[in-house]
Amino acid sequence: MESFIYQAQPARVIFGSGTAAQLADEAQRLGLKRLLILCTPGQAALAERARQWAGERVVGIFAGATMHTPVDVTERALRVVQDLHADGVVSIGGGSTIGLGKAIALRTDLPQIVLPTTYAGSEMTPILGETKDGLKTTQRSPRILPETVIYDVDLSLSLPSPISALSAFNAIAHAVEALYAPDTNPIISLMAQEGVRTLVRALPQLIETPHDPAVRSDMLYGAWLCSYCLGNTTMGLHHKLCHTLGGAFNLPHAETHTIVLPYVLEFNAPVIPDAMARLCHAMNDDDPVNTLLALERACRIPMALKDIGMPEEGIAGAVQQLLANPYANPRPLETIELTTLLEHAWAGTGSRAIG
Incomplete structure (x- = not known):
């Protein structure tokens, strides 16, 4: 066998049915008290469910995530983060929302909790692709990798x-x-x-x-x-x-x-x-x-x-x-x-x- 190097990523994974209800516990474990929930415009109702799971720790919802993580959207979200003094982000949805959370984390080092609703997989990578002026650039950083990923099978049951x-x-x-x-x-x-x-x-x-x-x-x-x-x-x-x-x-x-x-x-x-x-x-x-x-x-x-x-x-x-x-x-x-x-x-x- 040839020589190789293997280094495990430090993300915490919670997998099962009904696991989204553990969101508040995960926020507490990470010491987070002011969560900003991220989603796309079409998933505002799902973000409201996340607000219920997290309880009083939620200070707001940013429902502006969009495909390919445009830099201008990230800048708008960052202003909300600053205005609300958020100390962590919860990304609920697919790759667009997760990408936005990672872009915010790269710039602020805020902890991320991710609840994926698709099978795209962005939540398990320290990789971020951002778009500006028709050009998509990609980078890696430990700051990009979410701290906790909550896989709840129930969130995918209604995915067409x-x-x-x-x-x-x-x-x-x-x-x-x-x-x-x-x-x-x-x-x-x-x-x-x-x-x-x-x-x-x-x-x-x-x-x-x-x-x-x-x-x-x-x-x-x-x-x-x-x-x-x-x-x-x-x-x-x-x-x-x-x-x-x-x-x-x-x-x-x-x-x-x-x-x-x-x-x-x-x-x-x-x-x-x-x-x-x-x-x-x-x-x-x-x-x-x-x-x-x-x-x-x-x-x-x-x-x-x-x-x-x-x-x-x-x-x-x-x-x-x-x-x-x-x-x-x-x-x-x-x-x-x-x-x-x-x-x-x-x-x-x-x-x-x-x-």
Whole structure:
């Protein structure tokens, strides 16, 4: 076995059904007395439930979180933090809300308690992507990682099946990229493989029985494992490409990750035999790329970048922007191959001719 370094992230995880009721206890454990609850405009009612769980410790709600964590939204939220003298933030929702909480924590070092309602996984990473002037930049810092994550299966029961599926594919992308990251290790590989196995098994069940608590529990468990893997390894082409497209064209986060995933995996497949072997085992199939495409079709979710708002004429600029500041990737990045990859993902062809 090759040498490796493994360092566990210090986040505290509470997992189960009805665990959101422990919010007040977690705030007390962290010594927090003035909580600001964060959410998107569409989840104000859920934020009010969080207010009830936390009780008198809540001093306000900021319902302005939005996709891709725009810097101007963070600045507005920071003014609320200062005006209310908040000593901690509670992020309840998906990646948009969690991203805002992380952006606030980066600037203030305030503790974060997160209650995820999707499977996106941002809560388990010390990674923050922020958007300004059409450019999305990413950074890592220990200040970004939430102190406590409360996974309550009950919060995901009403998540619509298409959104659930998109969120799950987003999580799978985290694990897939962790399998071939330059700093992966045997522990992360085991967690990634188990995360993919759990989600790939649960997705067809989700389509048949979307309100089954056992299925939702498996989905949440798999997503946690996958996102933990991302938080402990270096991101590669998949995440760089999605960040580029999301920032440049304001594309929806989960949809972009879902559509791009099989194409990037196909692109890297020839040079990642160990990762592909693990994926074959996790998916119980000798063709992980085809398995992903078939699952996406079965879930009836968007399968082409053109269908989520990306203009075809934006491909060349996206490739140029990607190559200007690439992430680590096992296969060298060249203009022609990346252009072909994006053309297939834009059209949704499912082509096996990327390489």
